[in-house]
Amino acid sequence: MKNIYCLLIVSFLCIFSLLPAGAQTLSEKDFQVLNMNDGLSDNDIHSVAKDTEGFMWFGTGSGLNRYDGRTFKVFRMPGISYRRIDRVVSLDMDYLLLRSEQNLFLFDKKYERFLPVCDSVSKQPVMFADFVADSDGSCWGVSSGELSEVNFPSSFVQDTAFVSVRHVVNNSQSDPFVVLCMGEDGKMLYCASRNGTVYRFTPGQRQLKKVCDGQLSSGRWVSSLLNDDSFIWIPTVGDGLYGYDLTNGKLHHWQYISERMGEQLSHNDVFRLLPIGNSRYLAVTWNGYTLLSLTPERAIKLRDFQSFIHNGKQYFETRMISGYYDEEGLLWIGTEGGGVLFSDLRQLFYHQYAQTRSNEICGIQMDEDGYVWLATFHKGVLRSTQPFDVSHSLSFESFDTGIPGLKTVLCSSPDKNGGFWFGTQDGRVLRYGKDRKWDDMRIGTLGQPSPVVWSLLMVSDEQCWAGTSDGLYWVDFQRGTSTHIGWSNPQIPDHIHIRALAAGDNQTLWLGTGRGLLRLWMSGTKVLRTHAGYEARAGMPDTEIEVRALLYGTDKKLWAGYAGSGLVACSPEGDSILTRYTTAQGLCSNFVTALAEDNDHSLWVGSNSGISRLSRHLQSFYNYYISGSNRSVFFGKDFLFWGNHSMLTYFRPSDLRFNYPKEKGRVIFTDLEVNHTPVQIGQKVNGQVVLPQSLLYTSELHLTHENRSFSLLFTNLLYLTKLQKYLFRLYPYQEEWIMADEGEKISYDRLPAGTYTFQVKTIFQDQSEGDVSTLKVVIAPHWSETLWFRLLVAAGLISIVLIYLHRVRLKQKRIQYELRLEHELFTVNMERNKEVELRKEREAFFTMAAHELRTPLTLILSPLRELLSKITPAHPFYSRLSVMFKYAEGLHTLTDRLLYIQKAEAGMVKLRLSAVDVLSLMRDVAEGFQPLAAERRITYAWVQGSEHITIWADREKLSSVIQNLISNAFKYTPEGGKISLSVERKEFDQKPFCCISVTDTGKGIDAGLLQHIFEPFVTGDADPAVSTRMGVGLKIVKHIVEMHHGRVNVESEPGKGTLFAVYLPEGKSHFEEDDCTWDETPDADDKEKGRENISDLML
Secondary structure: OHHHHHHHHHHHHHHHHHOOHHHOOOEHHHOEEEOHHHOOOOOEEEEEEEOOOOOEEEEEOOEEEEEOOOOEEEEOOOOOOOOOOOEEEEOOOOEEEEEEOOEEEEEEOOOOEEEEEEEOOOOOEOEOOEEEEOOOOOEEEEEOOEEEEEEOOOOOOOOOEEEEEEEEEEOOOOOOEEEEEEOOOOOOEEEEEOOOOEEEEEOOOOEEEEEEOOOOOOOOEEOOOEEEOOEEEEEEEOOOEEEEEOOOOOEEEEOOOOOOOOOOOOOOEEEEEEEOOOOEEEEEEOOEEEEEEEOOOOOEEEEEEOOOEOOOOOOOOOOEEEEEEEOOOEEEEEEEOOOEEEEEHHHOOOEEEEOOOOOOEEEEEEOOOOOEEEEEOOOOEEEEOOOOOOOOOOOEEEOOOOOOOOOOEEEEEEOOOOOEEEEEOOOEEEEEOOOOOEEEEEOOOOOOOOOOEEEEEEOOOOEEEEEEOOEEEEEEOOOOEEEEEOOOOOOOOOOOOEEEEEEOOOOEEEEEEOOEEEEEEEEOOEEEEEEOOHHHHOOOOOOOOOEEEEEEOOOOOEEEEEEOOEEEEEEOOOOEEEEEEOHHHOOOOOEEEEEEEOOOOOEEEEEOOOEEEEEOOOOEEEEEOOOOOOOEEEEEOOEEEEEOOOEEEEEOHHHHOOOOOHHHHOOEEEEEEEOOEEOOOOOEEOOEEOOOOOHHHOOEEEEOHHHOOEEEEEEOOOOOOOOOEEEEEEEOOOOOOEEEEOOOOEEEOOOOOEEEEEEEEEEOOOOOEOOOEEEEEEEOOOHHHOHHHHHHHHHOOHHHHHHHHHHHHHHHHHHHHHHHHHHHHHHHHHHHHHHHHHHHHHHHHHHHHHHHHHHHHHHHHHHHHHHHHHOOOOOOOHHHHHHHHHHHHHHHHHHHHHHHHHHHHOOOOOOEEEEEEHHHHHHHHHHOOHHHHHHOOOEEEEOOOOOOOEEEEEHHHHHHHHHHHHHHHHHHOOOOOEEEEEEEEEEEOOEEEEEEEEEEOOOOOOHHHHOOOOOOOOOOOOOOOOOOOOOOHHHHHHHHHHHOOOEEEEEEEOOOEEEEEEEEEOOOHHHOOOOOEEEOOOOOOHHHHOOOOHHHHOO
16 A cells, blocks of 8 residues: 555656746745644744654654644644744554654553653653654664663653663763664664764664765754655755765765856755655655655765745745655655645545637547547647646647638537537538548528537447537438428427537437427437436426536436536436436536546546545546636546646546555544533543543543533544545444544533444445544433432332341341352362363373383384494394384373473473564474375465564474464365465563464364363364374473463364364563573574474374
């Protein structure tokens, strides 16, 4: 999904770079200004960040601001209203890390409070000149030349965040650090001194190495640092931008020099460099910004933007000091005094060809070679100078029709041979054939003025219907004739203006006239019958029923656009209007002039105000105000072309369907109002604290009877303000889903007492739906309406007697219940004790047998091993001795497992922990089963997506777990079956676990046996395909996994197979209280310790 957004932004930048130099200035349509009028606390924006939920955060000269795409929420530090926040970083899901006046603060999003960050040892505030947060939730900062690491605890109880600060490197004497950044690998750190010298620090090795020397003189300093594309980017204040290429050691320098022309920076004060994808960057400077692009040859190209085109509505500040670029295509730039400049590059989807003078485009076509043809009002027929290519700007030139003085062409239509037909104001029908020759015919009666040709509808290569100012004509080029078609209808005469034509099924012709919609049933050129009056039957006013556009859709409906009455859908079968759409239903204008369908059969509506797309699923419109007074439309080469009096607008419809993954549409509740007043955390409303914590962390909302009127605001933080729609309901108060637009406040007044669930979900542009977000709302009843109060009043004095009798009866029942419970408990204990004794006796027997067998087996194995080593495989007794050795060794392994159970129950098993690459270990173990899989024709493969995960574990015991699980899979998987292995990372309660899973298509496990499967000596009725069944392997597996603080799950369905999944926690903090041995530097030979012969695993 991220690649889709990157392609969108890259295509925009590529097109942008192709414009002429004079046009390379962004206009205000590409930016939105957010300032104090919109709710910002201050217009000085020193820092911009985005948190894990998707909220935008702005550090200003007067507090912290949160933006959800619609409203700002301001947070100020207690007692200091105008304290500047100059750095904001998202630390994790619950906290932001801030810097104000060199001091660090945590912002607790759950309780919306500021926590000063102090050293847990010195109790002094932590102060950094610059800092970054890594992926582990730690912080690295520089101050007074020292590089320090800060580790944050999981929670903070008091009003101060006491943290662990570890000073790693001191460089204060030679060259103090002032800024730093994370390396593009997410592991290394880069630090820069005031004069621009850059150092690389490797945390794991604790090494500091100089990368490049600084070039800055006194009075100039480094403002920030970035490592990307193997470059060290060094923005400075006063000396432009430096770029050190790590691949070849070259240091580049870009400046602004007023006397120089060409590629240069917009200003020498560069505050930040933003990566915007595909090796492109945006430099934020004191005078606008500069776009930089890194070529494959590692050369840098620049394009500066120092001003905007203003129309007087808004002022765009060019003193830019901060910024943030979202991978989804959102650009945020913070300015000094001008608020935030916001550009949604996803919305820059369209292209336009602007005409120098007003010239209405009445028809649009595209030939087989890709040339675009325009039928225009003032310049006749125009054709593009080159075939259509979206990466090149369109330009047009007049095309000679062979008719002198022809200027006004009002319509166009293609024929099946690749030619075009045009209708003119002076009554001509022109035909341009594939042979590149023009034919023309003037329609109408000889000696009479020719009618205006408004529309054409092709029937064959030689004939067409023509809608004119004098009714309907049949045009036959083969015969060279035009015939007026007459009909008898009292509502619509046959000499009326016809602006639109459409062909339906069954020889039906639809006409859009000045008096409404008319349907003709035809036999050749003869009208069999007619029908009109559709508008009157649908209750439409008869003052604005002129039809301007018709479309017979793929849904077998006729769509008609009216000059003032909106859009209607007609049913040809029912011969009536089904639905009418106006501005009340979301249409951007009731004056509809053009209709089209795209490849996805979506309906597009052109009107006087803009372009609308009808969501047939929601019966709602998405409006795009990019082209008004639309006169014509054409769909070709996956592009929609719209023509009006001044320009041609074209775009690819699929670019507007932002296909976000389902989880991206998760709706977040942002604000709550009770009794029409916003509610703050801890605020009392009518004596009730409604929100003890942020609404973001609230799953249930309890309201008293006095607070039963409330409003909710929500968003999915996709920042598609004009294009986002939702479905919501308060269940069971509302059973049907209701549609809402972005930013719409949902209010409920005087709700009855009860328990409700407010549900809301995102509707994406492709009509798919996001997950449902819920908020439980409990409305308490009035005290006089409670059931207990009414019962108390009704019962009166009788309740005293009933209470006494009730107590006596309760006492008797309790005595009886206790006696029955004691008897049942005694019986259960007796049965359980018998089971325990039987199990202990059985385990003692097998353990004793294992002890007795182990020594003889050792004595048998030793001479067998010696004999096998001394004879060759060709010896006649070699195969027999091998069989003896195999089964003796298997029996020896079985005795070891029985003894392991005894040691485990005695607590004598300890772990030897080391860092283990689980995927590599599992691959090593799994390799031993390849011959068996080939022998039994079992599909034995890894699941796609398995990843390398390193955990702390006892390699030998973890190898035993994997061996047992794979062995069991081979035991019960028939020939031709399938065994799948996987290693993946999963999270439980926000903690990472390594999941090892083994899946087979074997016989499965019965439900009754499944709950006892990990008990010793428990086996099923099914015989294993290989080896024997003993019932101790899974007992050992469970014991080893639990020693690693993990768990093992099993899912099985008889006849379909079994899934064993082992979950082992990452990290090593869970072993702190365990008695185990640590091996911090694991031996490479450990991998071999986990391998056993395949014969051992089949026991």
